[in-house]
Amino acid sequence: MSVNVQDQMQEYVEELAKQDNIDPSVNLFETGLLTSVHVLDLIAYIEERFGIVVSPDDLSIENFGSIDAMVTFVDKAMQPV
Amino acid sequence: MLPVHELLCRTATDSPDREAVVCGDNRVSFGTVDEAATALAAFLASRGIGQGDRVGIFATKSVAEVIAIYGILRAGAAFVHINPQYRDVHLRHVIADCGIKTLFLDGSRARIFAGACGEAGFSGLVVSLSDEMALNRKTFCDVTHLRDIVGSPRQQFRPVDVGPDDLAAIIYTSGSTGMPKGIMVTHRIFHDATVASAEVLHNVSADRIISVTPFSFDGALSQLFTATLVGATLVQQRSSFPKDIVDTLLKERISGFHAVPSLWGVLLQERSPFPQYRYPHLRYVSIIGEVLPAKHLARLRRLLATTQFYLMYGTTEAFRSTYLPPADLDRKPGSAGIPFPGVNLKVVDDAGNQCPPGETGMIVHSGAFVSPGYWSDPERTASTFVNGWLHTGDQGRMDEEGYLYYAGRRDGLIKAQGFRVSPEEVETCIHQLDAVAEAAVIGVPAEEIGTAVKAIVVLQGGANATAKDVINHCRRELPHYMVPSIVEFRPALPKTNGHKINRAALV
Numbered sequence: 371m372s373v374n375v376q377d378q379m380q381e382y383v384e385e386l387a388k389q390d391n392i393d394p395s396v397n398l399f400e401t402g403l404l405t406s407v408h409v410l411d412l413i414a415y416i417e418e419r420f421g422i423v424v425s426p427d428d429l430s431i432e433n434f435g436s437i438d439a440m441v442t443f444v445d446k447a448m449q450p451v
Numbered sequence: 452m453l454p455v456h457e458l459l460c461r462t463a464t465d466s467p468d469r470e471a472v473v474c475g476d477n478r479v480s481f482g483t484v485d486e487a488a489t490a491l492a493a494f495l496a497s498r499g500i501g502q503g504d505r506v507g508i509f510a511t512k513s514v515a516e517v518i519a520i521y522g523i524l525r526a527g528a529a530f531v532h533i534n535p536q537y538r539d540v541h542l543r544h545v546i547a548d549c550g551i552k553t554l555f556l557d558g559s560r561a562r563i564f565a566g567a568c569g570e571a572g573f574s575g576l577v578v579s580l581s582d583e584m585a586l587n588r589k590t591f592c593d594v595t596h597l598r599d600i601v602g603s604p605r606q607q608f609r610p611v612d613v614g615p616d617d618l619a620a621i622i623y624t625s626g627s628t629g630m631p632k633g634i635m636v637t638h639r640i641f642h643d644a645t646v647a648s649a650e651v652l653h654n655v656s657a658d659r660i661i662s663v664t665p666f667s668f669d670g671a672l673s674q675l676f677t678a679t680l681v682g683a684t685l686v687q688q689r690s691s692f693p694k695d696i697v698d699t700l701l702k703e704r705i706s707g708f709h710a711v712p713s714l715w716g717v718l719l720q721e722r723s724p725f726p727q728y729r730y731p732h733l734r735y736v737s738i739i740g741e742v743l744p745a746k747h748l749a750r751l752r753r754l755l756a757t758t759q760f761y762l763m764y765g766t767t768e769a770f771r772s773t774y775l776p777p778a779d780l781d782r783k784p785g786s787a788g789i790p791f792p793g794v795n796l797k798v799v800d801d802a803g804n805q806c807p808p809g810e811t812g813m814i815v816h817s818g819a820f821v822s823p824g825y826w827s828d829p830e831r832t833a834s835t836f837v838n839g840w841l842h843t844g845d846q847g848r849m850d851e852e853g854y855l856y857y858a859g860r861r862d863g864l865i866k867a868q869g870f871r872v873s874p875e876e877v878e879t880c881i882h883q884l885d886a887v888a889e890a891a892v893i894g895v896p897a898e899e900i901g902t903a904v905k906a907i908v909v910l911q912g913g914a915n916a917t918a919k920d921v922i923n924h925c926r927r928e929l930p931h932y933m934v935p936s937i938v939e940f941r942p943a944l945p946k947t948n949g950h951k952i953n954r955a956a957l958v
Contacts, residue, residue: 426724431690
């Protein structure tokens, strides 16, 4: 797991949710920290910051539900094929 | 007339093993829901909760919240399903306004609820809907788990005799001014709307209906009760990510889908996988809440060639007013259709006289589904419900054949993402910023989502604030759909003669 990705995602999600010290394993949507309207912000950030392309079939709560999930998703997408 | 919790009993007796509710991997039959609801009603009765009580539910989509709704009704009490997006101010308002002393709480909402209670905590009874929820004893002093209630040996329960005009629920919704108001719903309204909806949508026991909207909205309740009436399956959808909704539509072979236009906007946007798949099981789609942009409807009809589309209009004060029969879609483009069975609908001018066809006026509704009024607000009730006619505050016109065309709000109320947004509430929030001298909030047309919330702000002399400051402040304080997406700074706001902000001049 990339520490850099983890830190950056943590910081960005905390800015979106307006809350500090978010548990990276917590489901951001079920706890109401984020809502579906934040999803497009998240994708734009991930694509721009990490230079990866998020495809429609990636748009699930499995990939975007928590900070940890997003980090795993980004790490996987950044690996050379 | 059978109240909806008796309809559950009837369906459970006829088909106990039929699948009633699905949420993720959790699948329960009508027999199970019915037994759990009775166990819960017995427990509530043993705690002295019954007729005359209001019981809150603060939860996300689950099987447990369905059991809570039926258990509360069976105990003779009224349920208040609190919008899961509500935060501090709105939560405190609802709890205080209708005097909630018993609350069904989902683990995912515990922290938000505890935050709203603050130091004082919540002195009432809390029934936890989640198995693993650990609650702070300083905030919550009286906690029971639904799992234990349902799992314990069956208690004696004497069915409560509810009358058709007894209170079954209070639904909180935003008005054009002030905090959310509680709309009272009786057992008769739930029953009549359930029967009428099933008739219009031709619901049958083979239906599998996806439920995306929280039960704090009448449309979602209508689906739940309709499924119970006909013995259909309700599939609770937790995630509103496009990919997850698509997965559920395919995997669960969904046949009925009810959603507000903004959800269709999300499903049709560039990033959504929705257009890539086929949905041969999707028998019907119903759309209510605001006007679906014509281009979205046209695209949906191309993508879902074998699906029937029902466009509907209604207000929570009268549940459902009109529907457009699918056969009329091309003949009456843009129309919200004809009244539901039992509903009388008129368009009236300022003097209360019926407008001739084609002329725009206020939509008024009488007959079936009309609420007895707002909870503990006789003044507002008297001015909104006049001689049995609900004055919706919505503008519209009717054609020669009696088809309704919706023409927006008259009082500044914004319908954004399917939610009613009071401009005044958002303005009050923006005014909390020291840098702000004046603020006005309006709805403006937006590509994907239908209507966007726009704030026009005048700053104090010498003060500095950016659009981001305003938006961030609102995000902290308000539910997400109330947060402005556009902020414009101006040197002054247009005023009417009465020195009120002239919102019409801002558009």
